Amino acid sequence: MEKRVVIALGGNAILQPKQEPNYETQLENVRKSCEVLAKLVEEGYQLIISHGNGPQVGNLLRQNEEAKEVVPQMPLDVLTAETQGFIGYMIQQSLKNELNKLGINKEVITLATRVEVSKDDEKFKDPSKPIGAFYTEEEALILKEEKGWLLKEDSGRGFRRVVASPKPIGILEKEVIKKLVDDDVIVIAGGGGGIPVIREENGTYSGIESVIDKDLSSCKLAEEINADIFMILTDVDNAYINYGKPEQKSIEKIQVSELMNYIEEGHFAKGSMGPKIEAALQFAKTGGKSHICSLFQARQSLKGESGTIISK
Numbered sequence: 001m002e003k004r005v006v007i008a009l010g011g012n013a014i015l016q017p018k019q020e021p022n023y024e025t026q027l028e029n030v031r032k033s034c035e036v037l038a039k040l041v042e043e044g045y046q047l048i049i050s051h052g053n054g055p056q057v058g059n060l061l062r063q064n065e066e067a068k069e070v071v072p073q074m075p076l077d078v079l080t081a082e083t084q085g086f087i088g089y090m091i092q093q094s095l096k097n098e099l100n101k102l103g104i105n106k107e108v109i110t111l112a113t114r115v116e117v118s119k120d121d122e123k124f125k126d127p128s129k130p131i132g133a134f135y136t137e138e139e140a141l142i143l144k145e146e147k148g149w150l151l152k153e154d155s156g157r158g159f160r161r162v163v164a165s166p167k168p169i170g171i172l173e174k175e176v177i178k179k180l181v182d183d184d185v186i187v188i189a190g191g192g193g194g195i196p197v198i199r200e201e202n203g204t205y206s207g208i209e210s211v212i213d214k215d216l217s218s219c220k221l222a223e224e225i226n227a228d229i230f231m232i233l234t235d236v237d238n239a240y241i242n243y244g245k246p247e248q249k250s251i252e253k254i255q256v257s258e259l260m261n262y263i264e265e266g267h268f269a270k271g272s273m274g275p276k277i278e279a280a281l282q283f284a285k286t287g288g289k290s291h292i293c294s295l296f297q298a299r300q301s302l303k304g305e306s307g308t309i310i311s312k
């Protein structure tokens with residue numbers, strides 16, 4: 001039996017800090033990432049790929065904001081769906097090309113993936129994730145009036161729209177993802193944390209403007225399709241204790257209980273390593289193995305030779 005691996009690609013796999021976010025640069029980054037992923041397929045792993053979309057959805061939002069007098073602005077759930085499409089397409093095409101070079105003939109497909117969140121999620125009461133452009137106070141008042149947005153002052157730089165980041169409850173497309181994986185298809189799903197939707201009282205679903213953390217929703221995906229391994233690929237080789245301090249130390253193989261102590265001691269930053277550790281821990285508790293490492297260490301890590309590996 002092939003091992004099922006859910007891979008969460010970090011922002012770096014698509015665009016590195018300070019790079020210009022043009023199409024060619026992003027495609028070249030994705031191509032390099034897919035070289036690594038194709039090797040994993042060659043080694044016999046069954047991949048389900050998810051990815052971040054922070055910079056991309058931010059830019060799309062800006063495009064929408066700048067051009068709003070010409071073309072009406074789209075809601076945030078739609079923008080996430082758009083980024084799933086375009087990033088998915090880049091991965092799909094690049095991975096297919098890299099697999100062909102290795103003589104591997106497997107299908108690759110991108111899936112618009114909805115992730116259910118709760119209308120009653122506490123986070124909706126106090127949206128706090130700043131996104132998009134900066135506005136003056138007067139502009140902020142108008143936007144609040146016209147669109148019902150919530151805008152907050154962001155560290156002295158102006159007013160910004162804030163949205164909630166609710167907890168993922170479930171992946172609505174999980175059954176079709178399972179079928180495709182059983183059929184040996186490589187699936188790209190849950191990009192950008194998934195399209196956030198809520199279930200209405202009459203049983204229908206509708207989109208809700210918010211942003212779901214991609215590490216938490218990838219973990220949900222891994223749980224729901226019974227993956228063996230959940231792998232978060234980011235821009236550091238390991239999770240560290242005392243990160244950035246002289247006594248910094250990499251975490252290698254670790255068990256859930258020990259990692260929980262480190263969490264309590266506050267070693268993992270809130271908006272970056274924190275959610276990765278939380279997601280990795282959650283998956284490990286269900287009995288699977290979680291890896292946190294850099295893209296280029298992925299193979300070594302799957303052999304148990306590098307990265308942070310968390311087990312029950």
Ligand code: ADP
Pocket residue numbers: 009010011012052233234235236238239240241242243267268269271272273274
């Ligand atoms: P991604 O785009 O891959 O999701 P993030 O930038 O959100 O990545 O998170 C990775 C970053 O987390 C690292 O580049 C590092 O600067 C930061 N970080 C914070 N705390 C830690 C820690 N304890 N160990 C490792 N990295 C940490």
Ligand code: MG
Pocket residue numbers: 010011012
């Ligand atoms: Mg990042």
